[in-house]
Amino acid sequence: MIYDQILIRYGEISTKGKNRQYFVDKLRDHLRYILRDFDQIKIKANRDRTYILLNGEDWEPIANRLKHVFGIQSFSPVLKVGKDIEIVKEYSRLLFEKLNAENKTFKVSAKRADKDYPYNSDELNRLIGGHLLKQIKGLSVDVHHPDLELRVEVRRDGVYLTCEVIKGAGGMPVNSAGKAMLMLSGGIDSPVAGYVSMKRGLEIEGVHFYSPPFTSVRSKEKVIDLAKKLAEISGRFTLHIVPFTEVQQTIQQSVPENYTMTVTRRMMLRITDELRKKQQGLAIVTGESLGQVASQTLESMFTINEVTNTPVLRPLIAMDKNEIIDIANRIDTLEISNRPYEDCCTIFTPAQPKTKPKRDRAESFEEKADYDTLIEKALTGIETIEIEAGKEPEQQLFENLF
Numbered sequence: 001m002i003y004d005q006i007l008i009r010y011g012e013i014s015t016k017g018k019n020r021q022y023f024v025d026k027l028r029d030h031l032r033y034i035l036r037d038f039d040q041i042k043i044k045a046n047r048d049r050t051y052i053l054l055n056g057e058d059w060e061p062i063a064n065r066l067k068h069v070f071g072i073q074s075f076s077p078v079l080k081v082g083k084d085i086e087i088v089k090e091y092s093r094l095l096f097e098k099l100n101a102e103n104k105t106f107k108v109s110a111k112r113a114d115k116d117y118p119y120n121s122d123e124l125n126r127l128i129g130g131h132l133l134k135q136i137k138g139l140s141v142d143v144h145h146p147d148l149e150l151r152v153e154v155r156r157d158g159v160y161l162t163c164e165v166i167k168g169a170g171g172m173p174v175n176s177a178g179k180a181m182l183m184l185s186g187g188i189d190s191p192v193a194g195y196v197s198m199k200r201g202l203e204i205e206g207v208h209f210y211s212p213p214f215t216s217v218r219s220k221e222k223v224i225d226l227a228k229k230l231a232e233i234s235g236r237f238t239l240h241i242v243p244f245t246e247v248q249q250t251i252q253q254s255v256p257e258n259y260t261m262t263v264t265r266r267m268m269l270r271i272t273d274e275l276r277k278k279q280q281g282l283a284i285v286t287g288e289s290l291g292q293v294a295s296q297t298l299e300s301m302f303t304i305n306e307v308t309n310t311p312v313l314r315p316l317i318a319m320d321k322n323e324i325i326d327i328a329n330r331i332d333t334l335e336i337s338n339r340p341y342e343d344c345c346t347i348f349t350p351a352q353p354k355t356k357p358k359r360d361r362a363e364s365f366e367e368k369a370d371y372d373t374l375i376e377k378a379l380t381g382i383e384t385i386e387i388e389a390g391k392e393p394e395q396q397l398f399e400n401l402f
Contacts, residue, residue: 002098003059003077006066007153007160008050011073011170020047026173026201027071034065034235034389063166068233070199071176072168076151078160085119088159089131092150095161096136103138104147112154124152169199174234177201180283180313181276183268184208184239186222186343189287189316191333192324194230196315197285204230205279206237207272209244209344219341224385224393229333231387238279239393242271243381244344247374252348254368261353262362264344265295265304271375273308275382283311289324290317294353303357 008031013023028045031052035041040055041062052062059077066075081091096106110124119127128150133139153160182194184206194204208223220241231237247267255263272284288296295304305312316324328334387393 002095003079003162004054005078005080005160006052006054006059006062006075007078007162008052008066008075008168009073010048010050010071011168012172013071014048023071023173023176024050026176027069030069030071030174030235031066034069035062038062066168067166068169069173070169070171070201070233071173073170074165074168076162076165078153078162080158080160083114083117083154083159085127088124088152088161089128092128092132092152092161093135095150095163096132096139096148099148099163101132101136101139101148105140105142105145106132106148106150107141107143107146108132108150108152110152110154114154114156117154124154128152171199172201174198174201175203177203178283179203179205179279179281180285181272181279181281182206182285183272183287184223184226185287185345186219186226186337186339186341187287187345188328188334188337189289189292189324191226191230191287191337192327192331193285193287193315195233195327195331195333197313198230198234200315202283202285204234204237204285205281206230206239207242207275208239209242209268209271211243211245211248211344211347214245214248214347215343216341218339219343222336222339222341223343224387225336226333227385227387228389228393229331229336231389233331235389237387239385239387240275241383241385242275242378243383244268244271244378247271247371247378248344248348250369250371250374255365257350258352258354259357259362259365260348260350261295262300262303262357263365264348265300266307266362266366267371267375268344269304269312270307270371271378273310274375274379276310283313284308285313285315287316288314289319289321292321294355297355299356300354303359303362306359306362 016023024045038057040057042053044051081087108125108129110121112121148163151162180202182204184190206227227237227239251260251263385393
């Protein structure tokens, strides 16, 4: 065992002034959840840093999970030692021996947060560096491209030594910015929209529209697999599957073909908004990107958006497809999204959908059927799946929750 703690540095959290402790607490709570199966660790969070005391646990599997935690700018496995300079020098030597530093190049980068410490940063660099040169065979200095960089941080409670700085996921802690409902299709865009939203601190619940027998069980499994990927990032994820067949068939029977896409999206948004109210969410997230398809022209979004006053967040609105694909590839959802199973958004696609639909036309077409009753029926038939990272999903009917 080389290191005894992991030191976590904040990014944007540090700019939060008087509210900083709220975000620090959210990050600490999330860390406790995602690291809950490491029995020996202890987590200590303060305004400037969070420390994970390893108590014998291996730091590397913990580090692999920390890489995906939003709110972390960077982190390091560290060895905490006493402030006596001879102790610092000796533990620096032991650390280099553990890291097989013989015949390698190095530099020392000291930082003195405790201004009462009797040695400044330059003096620490020279004292520790000189000691290592004497004690480690074949070691030499390279201040530009060293094999090992020993970082020494002097704080009030001790001195922290490390040779590793690992980049974090950035952003804000999950669940620090309220809850929103994500309209999750089986495509490439919506999982990416969910990921980007979580990075800004949103708690996300997924809403998927399912139209058997026109959409297959495999299309449903595909969305559950996408939800599992999002659960790996947030720790847990709630997925609501809405039975949409009757609504979609009614639209096909009562709405002119070129407006079916517009009315379908309006019904999806209405149902999602009703579900949002029951789940106490404050916004709806979609994977829309301006101009990508007919339903994502500005005129279409203006007409579809009319059915709700709830904020509709579109985090991908200004991204092009390649940018979205890059993120999907990075978060490991691209391969799942590319499975060839149709969803509600692709079945019944009109040959020439209206790209500049009018609100009054859409409203007049919707008056020809009792959509209020159909929406209520769809809401009572929702299947809700609770997904916890690393566990099999638990399913229940939505109406049983209330």
